Amino acid sequence: MNKVPNNRAWWLVLPVFILVAFSALIPLMTVVNYSVQDIFGPGNAYYVGTEWFREVLADERLRESLLRQFLFSGAVLAIQIPLGIGVALMMPKSGIKASLCLILLAIPLLIPWNVVGTIWQIFGRGDIGLFGWGLNALGLDYNYTGDTVDAWLTVLLMDVWHWTPLVALLCYSGLRAIPEAFYQAAEIDRASKWAVFRYIQLPRLKSVLVIAVLLRFMDSFMIYTEPFVLTGGGPGSSTTFLSQTLTTMAIGQFDIGRAAAFSLIYFLIVLLVSWVFFTAITHLDKEK
Amino acid sequence: MIEWMNWTPTVAIFFAVIACILLTMTVYEVVSPCTERKGFLPISTTRGDRLFIGLLSAAYIHLAFLAVSDITLWVALAVSVAWLLVLLRWG
Numbered sequence: 001m002n003k004v005p006n007n008r009a010w011w012l013v014l015p016v017f018i019l020v021a022f023s024a025l026i027p028l029m030t031v032v033n034y035s036v037q038d039i040f041g042p043g044n045a046y047y048v049g050t051e052w053f054r055e056v057l058a059d060e061r062l063r064e065s066l067l068r069q070f071l072f073s074g075a076v077l078a079i080q081i082p083l084g085i086g087v088a089l090m091m092p093k094s095g096i097k098a099s100l101c102l103i104l105l106a107i108p109l110l111i112p113w114n115v116v117g118t119i120w121q122i123f124g125r126g127d128i129g130l131f132g133w134g135l136n137a138l139g140l141d142y143n144y145t146g147d148t149v150d151a152w153l154t155v156l157l158m159d160v161w162h163w164t165p166l167v168a169l170l171c172y173s174g175l176r177a178i179p180e181a182f183y184q185a186a187e188i189d190r191a192s193k194w195a196v197f198r199y200i201q202l203p204r205l206k207s208v209l210v211i212a213v214l215l216r217f218m219d220s221f222m223i224y225t226e227p228f229v230l231t232g233g234g235p236g237s238s239t240t241f242l243s244q245t246l247t248t249m250a251i252g253q254f255d256i257g258r259a260a261a262f263s264l265i266y267f268l269i270v271l272l273v274s275w276v277f278f279t280a281i282t283h284l285d286k287e288k
Numbered sequence: 289m290i291e292w293m294n295w296t297p298t299v300a301i302f303f304a305v306i307a308c309i310l311l312t313m314t315v316y317e318v319v320s321p322c323t324e325r326k327g328f329l330p331i332s333t334t335r336g337d338r339l340f341i342g343l344l345s346a347a348y349i350h351l352a353f354l355a356v357s358d359i360t361l362w363v364a365l366a367v368s369v370a371w372l373l374v375l376l377r378w379g
Contacts, residue, residue, distance in 0.1 A: 033299045045294050050354055050361060057355040268347050275344070283331045 028267075034260035052261035061237075062245060062262065066269075069221060069242045072156070076220040079160055081213060084167025085205070088175055089197070091168075102172075105165040117229025120158040124230075144231065148238040151231050155239050158226055163219065167212045174208035175201060210281045214274055221270055242266060306343075313339055327379045338379045342372035 035052055039045040056062060087105070092098045111119070124144045126132040135142040144154040178201065186196050224243040227233065233240035246266065250259035313335065322335040333341070346368035353364035 029299070029303055030293060032302070033293065033295055036296060036298055037294065039294075047296055047298070049298075053351070053354050057351065265351065268344070268351070272344060272348070275340075279331060 031260045031263055034256050035264055037257050039256045048257065052257045053265075056258060056262045056265060065237070065240055065242050065245045068238075068240070072223070072241060073217055073220045075156055076159055076163075077213060077216055079156070080164045080167050080216055081209070083160070083164050084212065085171050085209075087164065087168040088171035089201070091172055093176070102169070105168055108162050108165050109169075111162070113225035114229050116158060116162050117226040120154060120161075120226075121230050124154050146235055148235055151235055151239050155227050155230060158230060159220065159223070162226070163216060167216065170208045170212045171205055174205040178204045206281065210278065213277055213281070217277060218270060218274060221273070309339070309343075329375075329379045333379060335376065338375050339372075341379070342368075342375045345375075346372060 036047060036049055037045045038048045038052075091101045108116070123129045124132045124142075126136050126143060132142055132144070141147075142150050144150045182200050182204075183196065186200060191199070222243055223241055224247065227239045227241060228244055231239045233244050243266075246259055246262055249255050249262065317335065324332050324334045326332040329338075329341070349368045349371065350361060350364045353359060353361060
């Protein structure tokens with residue numbers, strides 16, 4: 001039988017394409033357009049070429065917040081991914097206990113960002129917050145509004161509390177999808193627990209881990225609300241991450257051209273890192 | 289059209305070129321579909337992958353020129369185009 005390929009079904013993608021054009025492409029093009037102009041108001045814009053890019057790239061404050069951002073995202077991934085896998089491995093496989101665990105895990109994910117920030121802001125206070133009060137009662141000098149290290153640890157802890165469940169849920173679903181036969185074969189071979197994890201579970205978790213790493217990287221790289229509510233970027237500017245710097249620039253100072261140039265660089269960094277992660281993980285096996 | 293939202297000619301040309309490249313590559317793909325292969329890059333890539341890598345590195349080449357030198361960006365553009373062609377042919 002001769003099959004004639006018919007590609008007319010592609011036209012059905014058109015509505016999505018139009019939607020994406022309006023929600024993503026045109027705004028992105030607008031940002032590119034703003035980044036080469038100095039805009040004082042409607043009808044009062046001057047073409048400045050690459051001046052904003054030069055300024056942004058030389059800006060010490062932005063470099064510092066970029067470095068801080070990489071440190072934060074690195075720490076988030078280094079903690080949340082192993083922790084999430086660990087939690088998923090320890091969860092019960094089925095029954096009422098499994099459902100209970102899933103509900104408990106999902107609770108932090110349901111809380112809006114600004115509420116998470118507020119919760120931790122109160123939780124960490126030395127006078128009325130359980131966490132801060134407890135640490136102080138133990139004799140530790142903990143104060144997230146005054147001490148840089150404390151502020152960092154609190155922001156990190158908050159993010160771990162908020163988002164590790166997502167990694168754990170993804171890994172849990174990945175683990176449940178492994179056929180029982182694999183474990184039976186491992187048992188026959190008398191494989192150790194570590195060997196089962198290393199050669200059965202981890203390779204089978206690869207695709208969900210790609211998603212988990214990408215989601216957590218992109219989300220943590222664009223974090224705004226939680227540190228903004230918790231520390232306001234302080235003390236000093238020690239927890240001011242990229243998006244907060246950007247917001248101050250775009251809305252606080254109304255420096256649209258500069259902010260646009262900065263957003264584009266921001267976008268390129270996210271694009272590059274995500275692409276590297278994605279390629280590294282998806283090509284790891286293929287090349288062997 | 290170009291008056292709308294203060295579009296500047298530079299940006300219009302930029303996106304027109306990108307659109308042309310994408311269109312050309314689509315037509316090329318339909319006329320002679322490519323197969324995934326391995327060149328000097330450490331991963332095997334399709335033509336589209338190489339184009340993406342080329343465009344992304346072109347953006348970084350331009351940023352690097354802006355960050356470390358005062359040389360005109362036409363040089364960066366020339367370097368990028370050369371790199372893109374090398375990448376598409378041997379990458």
